[in-house]
Amino acid sequence: MLLEQIDGPKDLKTLTIPELEQLAEEIRRFLIEKLSVTGGHLAPNLGVVELTLAMHYLFDSPKDKFIFDVGHQSYVHKILTGRKDRFDTLRKYKGMCGFVKRAESEHDVWEAGHSSTSLSAAMGMALARDLKGESNEVIAVIGDGALTGGMALEALNHIGHEKKKMMVILNDNEMSIAPNVGAMHHYLGKIRTDRHYQKAKEELNQLLNKIPAIGGKLAKTAERLKDSIKYLLVSGILFEQFGLTYFGPVDGHDLGQLIDVMEQARNATGPVLIHVITVKGKGYSPAEADSHKWHGVSSPYKIESGQMLKAVGPPMYTEVFGNTLIEMAERDKRIVAVTPAMPSGSGLVKFAERFPDRMIDVGIAEQHAATMCAALAMEGLKPVYAVYSTFLQRAYDQVVHDICRQNLNVVFAIDRAGFVGPDGETHQGVYDIAYLRHIPNMVLMMPKDENELRRMMRTALDYESGPIGIRYPRINGLGVEIDPEPLPIPIGSWETVRDGDSAAILALGPMLEVAEEAAEQLKREGINVRIINARFIKPLDETMLRQLAQEGLRMIVLEETAELGGLGSSILEFYSLHGISASVRIIGIPDLFIEHGSIKEQRQEAGLTVERVVNEVMAMRPRVRKSASGPA
Known part of the structure; x- marks a missing residue:
């Protein structure tokens, strides 16, 4: 297998086009097999196999900067940059990230999990390159969906203004443009990517620019002639008006055509945009038939049938x-x-x-x-x-x-x-x-x-x-009985779900389960903990907060959210504002980013555990003083 021989981008340079095509099919089989176990973004990555191969074949990563918008379509990039042996750990705790991750590889130059950021990042890298006097290429890959983001359009506007040399690859995987304009669009696109046409256009521009502006009519006629030629021959006129030279549309699964067009675009001056048409889920019939369903696979599946292997339980x-x-x-x-x-x-x-x-x-x-x-x-x-x-x-x-x-x-x-x-x-x-x-x-x-x-x-x-x-969280419900007619809740009211006089746990959302389990353990030690469903984050239940302080109950605020600025912070602010003395500890997410893994593992890392709650309650109990002659 060719894939076994690929340890880095350099290994692609000597392959022929037929060998690259064979490698593309091997990569698809690899992804389908690996993701059937780990889950992940299957359809987007199946659609960019040839595109990613062409990029690594022509350019020299990491010297040349590859910037993937969102980053969920970077699995092929990871395979080609020495990480194929880590795919069994994809999206697992301490394993390989499902997005581009700078700490993983020198080939990952930009991180993103949100869309529409790639063009701004590419513009920044192009500016930095020129300010430092370097000569590398900057290539941004953005999808047609991400291009709807306002940030991407802001960046396009600036890119066209600055005219820095860079390449934008528009990965159009929804096939929404070609059917709208039909065969003529493809025909003009073929003309547009022809190198002889490029040369003819440049020569025509040079000729028109030589016409002296001796009169208003003649100058305006020359400009109208230039614009008319563009509108007749350039299918990507919108991008041309933004100031980018347009190439396309290009078949994103034709390696020969991709490589040819990318070579032409690399030799152009200023910013260019290559419009690539791809099929989301390419090569796996279930994903091609329903690319929306197969965009992100959260559970294992049977390769032959595409049947998802989901656990049966309460609805999410x-x-x-x-x-x-x-x-x-x-x-x-x-x-x-x-x-x-x-x-x-x-x-x-x-x-x-x-x-x-x-x-x-x-x-x-x-x-x-x-x-x-x-x-x-x-x-x-x-x-x-x-x-x-x-x-x-x-x-x-x-x-x-x-x-x-x-x-x-x-x-x-x-x-x-x-x-x-x-x-x-x-x-x-x-x-x-x-x-x-x-x-x-x-x-x-x-x-x-x-x-x-x-x-x-x-x-x-x-x-x-x-x-x-x-x-509300990304988990299944508890399987509780559902009221046929839901009744409204008084704004700002909390709920006592378990009585106790040793301490109080103010729990938010799914942390109520953790509090209940901790309370059961503490009960076996003779410690009765009150549990409060602190369901309103704003406004707070001020009446209950005053009552807790008057009773002298030590409190723990348990929340699956950032400690800085969370519910616990709000409660401390309330007591401070009103000059009320109260003992409050916060168990939330510390001031750091928690990486991928299971929710259970993430809670463990953050300290949102039954053991932590039990230990905190025990530590909050007043110590019994001993006299000189023995226990008091």
């Missing part, structure tokens, strides 16, 4: 959210669901089928989604913004400026709150409390189980006094 919080939203939308026509390119991940596929006119997918555009929700609310609708915690970070300014400042009735359905497991540090939903709770008018809550999630959704949709957010 995401599913409960989606089903409940449908119930409530049946009764309230004002409810509108909004998502930034995550209808499946956010549990809204069924909602879209039931209410196609009330389901709005804005693409990868979190900022736009937030401000649009503000306007929807202003016009009397009830927008529910379904978004992952880690992606809501991208819309922080719009949440502050457009929603909270105007006190608009927007519901934030904040999915993936807390640890997210294999996706790791770029996707952990552990910062939203810190960046949301300090904003005036915001209400923020988190359920202890799936039934309480339903109640919180009823609470949020009944709430008419401003923005309100529900954060």
